[in-house]
Amino acid sequence: MNKNKGGKKHAADGAGAGTIAPVEVKAEVVDGHTIGADVTDAELAIVEKAESYADGALVQARKDGQVRATWSRVEVSAKKSPTGKGGKKSYVRLEALNGRGMSAICKGAIDPAAPRVEGQPKPQTGACDYFNYGSDLDRKAPVRAALMGVLEGPEKAVKKTVLGLLAAEMSADEIRAFFKTAKKFNGVEGLDKLIDSALAS
DSSP, X not given: OOTTTTHHHHHHHHHTTTOOOOOOOOOOEXXXXXXXXXXXXXXXXXXXXXXXXXXXXXXXXXHTTSEEEXXXXXXXXXXXXXXXXXXXEEEEEEEXXXXXXXXXXXXXOOSOOOOOOTTSOOOOOOHHHHHHHXXXXXXXXXXXXXXXXXXXXXXXXXXXXXXXXXXXXXXHHHHHHHHHHOGGGTTOTTHHHHHHHHHHO
């Protein structure tokens, strides 16, 4: 008579078995703007006016698929803040999607700016200026890393490398073999002792 008593309850209990509820990611909002959200045409028009673009230049460039405009934010941590209090502020991030987008963001300028002459207005920055700046940062990075290695001395460089290799789960013998073939450490005096010291630390 009561075989099925509570059957509905058991079925309901097992309905969600083995499933994981999706984790809801709350959107970040700064100054009333959702970070990562597209900027509206009206908001983009305000940017055009504030930054002396031609009326409709950015709005049209986006409609033509040349530019992406989204809300982003700048953050200053409490540690780096002069007052010890951190903060965030929103801004409109503009991204060029092709060469025409680069031109649109740079107000039509492509060529690098001419050298600035004292007493004269600042020359218009061209798209090439931004490209050259970013490209140069990439080219300087390995040179800077090499210079830091020279300045910090072989002991710190060996220790940092050993720790990195240990983190990659290499054995002591594999680490020693690595140093024998690494050109960066060729000629380093007392290399074996430095390696042993780093392994023991």
